[in-house]
Amino acid sequence: MGVSKVVESGHQDYKPGDLVWGMTGCEEYTLITDLQSHFKINHPELPLSYYTGVLGMPGLTAYVGFFDVAKPKKGEYVFVSAASGAVGQLVGQLAKISGCYVVGSAGSDEKVNLLKTKFGFDDAFNYKKEQDLDATLKRCFPEGIDIYFENVGGAMLDAVLLNMRLHGRVSVCGLISQYNLEQSEGVRNLFCIITKRIRMEGFIVTDHYGSYRKFEEEMAGYLKEGKITYVEDVAEGIESFPTALIGLFYGRNIGKQLVVVARE
Amino acid sequence: MGVSKVVESGHQDYKPGDLVWGMTGCEEYTLITDLQSHFKINHPELPLSYYTGVLGMPGLTAYVGFFDVAKPKKGEYVFVSAASGAVGQLVGQLAKISGCYVVGSAGSDEKVNLLKTKFGFDDAFNYKKEQDLDATLKRCFPEGIDIYFENVGGAMLDAVLLNMRLHGRVSVCGLISQYNLEQSEGVRNLFCIITKRIRMEGFIVTDHYGSYRKFEEEMAGYLKEGKITYVEDVAEGIESFPTALIGLFYGRNIGKQLVVVARE
Numbered sequence: 172m173g174v175s176k177v178v179e180s181g182h183q184d185y186k187p188g189d190l191v192w193g194m195t196g197c198e199e200y201t202l203i204t205d206l207q208s209h210f211k212i213n214h215p216e217l218p219l220s221y222y223t224g225v226l227g228m229p230g231l232t233a234y235v236g237f238f239d240v241a242k243p244k245k246g247e248y249v250f251v252s253a254a255s256g257a258v259g260q261l262v263g264q265l266a267k268i269s270g271c272y273v274v275g276s277a278g279s280d281e282k283v284n285l286l287k288t289k290f291g292f293d294d295a296f297n298y299k300k301e302q303d304l305d306a307t308l309k310r311c312f313p314e315g316i317d318i319y320f321e322n323v324g325g326a327m328l329d330a331v332l333l334n335m336r337l338h339g340r341v342s343v344c345g346l347i348s349q350y351n352l353e354q355s356e357g358v359r360n361l362f363c364i365i366t367k368r369i370r371m372e373g374f375i376v377t378d379h380y381g382s383y384r385k386f387e388e389e390m391a392g393y394l395k396e397g398k399i400t401y402v403e404d405v406a407e408g409i410e411s412f413p414t415a416l417i418g419l420f421y422g423r424n425i426g427k428q429l430v431v432v433a434r435e
Numbered sequence: 436m437g438v439s440k441v442v443e444s445g446h447q448d449y450k451p452g453d454l455v456w457g458m459t460g461c462e463e464y465t466l467i468t469d470l471q472s473h474f475k476i477n478h479p480e481l482p483l484s485y486y487t488g489v490l491g492m493p494g495l496t497a498y499v500g501f502f503d504v505a506k507p508k509k510g511e512y513v514f515v516s517a518a519s520g521a522v523g524q525l526v527g528q529l530a531k532i533s534g535c536y537v538v539g540s541a542g543s544d545e546k547v548n549l550l551k552t553k554f555g556f557d558d559a560f561n562y563k564k565e566q567d568l569d570a571t572l573k574r575c576f577p578e579g580i581d582i583y584f585e586n587v588g589g590a591m592l593d594a595v596l597l598n599m600r601l602h603g604r605v606s607v608c609g610l611i612s613q614y615n616l617e618q619s620e621g622v623r624n625l626f627c628i629i630t631k632r633i634r635m636e637g638f639i640v641t642d643h644y645g646s647y648r649k650f651e652e653e654m655a656g657y658l659k660e661g662k663i664t665y666v667e668d669v670a671e672g673i674e675s676f677p678t679a680l681i682g683l684f685y686g687r688n689i690g691k692q693l694v695v696v697a698r699e
Contacts, residue, residue, distance in 0.1 A: 357620060358623075361592075367637070368639060378632065
């Protein structure tokens with residue numbers, strides 16, 4: 172995903188100088204032919220890079236995955252894994268705006284600190300330092316979890332299932348712990364789906380582009396009011412792309428990983 | 436679950452001779468104190484034993500799990516595991532009444548034959564004879580599965596996930612293949628929940644007792660019109676209870692397992 176300025180256009184709705192965001196290659200110039208997945212930028216007064224994140228696909232992902240899929244109610248208990256990532260940090264803040272109690276997990280003490288001090292999570296933990304995720308979740312959620320915003324899968328999902336409350340919801344956004352395994356770990360506690368009447372539902376943000384304008388206005392408002400904070404990790408120059416990409420899988424980035432190809 | 440005739444009552448709404456169904460012990464006389472889970476029988480003209488099955492809890496389970504949880508649409512592809520059981524055989528028939536295409540799995544050729552000849556399933560297979568469940572499901576559902584009515588879990592669920600269609604629904608009623616294992620098998624294909632935007636939802640029938648009267652009338656109608664067929668496996672005498680119970684785990688029963696304690 173990238174932010175681009177139109178330099179040449181054969182489409183009457185786009186003229187040179189227009190700012191758009193959407194799918195781009197890792198390249199300095201992009202030929203955009205699919206206008207279904209590109210949007211004009213309505214709030215250029217905010218940092219343009221936000222349109223790769225909080226005002227772009229990750230933002231919309233957090234918004235539809237939390238509101239449309241998980242359907243939160245005020246006062247509910249929310250757990251977010253990979254909570255310092257571009258999506259997770261927003262889910263946590265949307266949960267707080269909605270009057271929920273929210274706990275996040277992340278993979279370093281620095282990230283955990285960020286969740287608690289900068290993003291307003293009620294609590295957070297470093298999953299790499301926890302011996303027993305079930306016990307950790309019982310400590311963080313003595314009343315159990317109503318909503319799990321799932322980014323990681325595997326052992327975390329198994330521990331969460333044991334700690335869900337009746338009629339809990341698992342909004343399945345990603346399963347990043349499993350992507351690079353030769354064989355996925357098995358999830359063993361699915362019986363909880365019955366005993367706790369859990370709804371587990373996957374979604375892909377591209378199905379929800381119709382909600383984009385509503386989301387953009389709402390999120391731009393939160394940003395201007397200071398109700399949402401957003402953190403980026405900026406790598407300079409197109410040549411830094413491979414290192415930045417690989418860094419994601421080692422948890423090196425803090426916040427949304429960006430690569431600056433050109434500045435305005 | 437049992438059908439009982441009231442012999443003595445301290446409750447003004449129940450008098451000797453009334454017929455009720457609900458939770459009973461394995462016993463000849465039952466003291467009923469919890470009226471939340473007992474219902475009067477409104478259609479004594481139908482076989483009373485039906486109130487332990489097609490007109491009782493298994494029937495309501497099939498009805499709410501299929502209609503309320505899976506939310507079928509005409510023309511959809513439905514797969515039912517443990518399809519010859521008390522619940523499964525009804526789900527298949529409700530799917531046919533709803534204009535769906537339905538395939539069932541069962542654990543013997545005799546049961547498979549019953550599904551195809553007596554219950555009107557479009558197709559059925561003996562899972563014990565299939566080497567590769569993924570290939571079997573691809574053969575039965577070249578277009579994929581919209582609704583999976585889940586009774587078994589484990590390897591079957593993994594194979595089904597690979598064959599679900601976009602926006603498919605898994606109505607999780609039971610996971611019987613896992614109940615007696617020391618450790619549950621892992622389910623490895625949960626990534627399909629994201630890629631196919633699957634909703635997987637567990638339910639327990641006791642949450643849905645409020646729908647019982649509506650269900651009873653509808654199902655009694657189907658039975659009288661011959662639109663629903665129901666098969667029971669009858670063991671005679673209370674002393675046959677342990678053998679009948681254990682037989683369930685070996686798949687010995689065909690249709691709903693009953694034990695006759697007394698006849699009218």
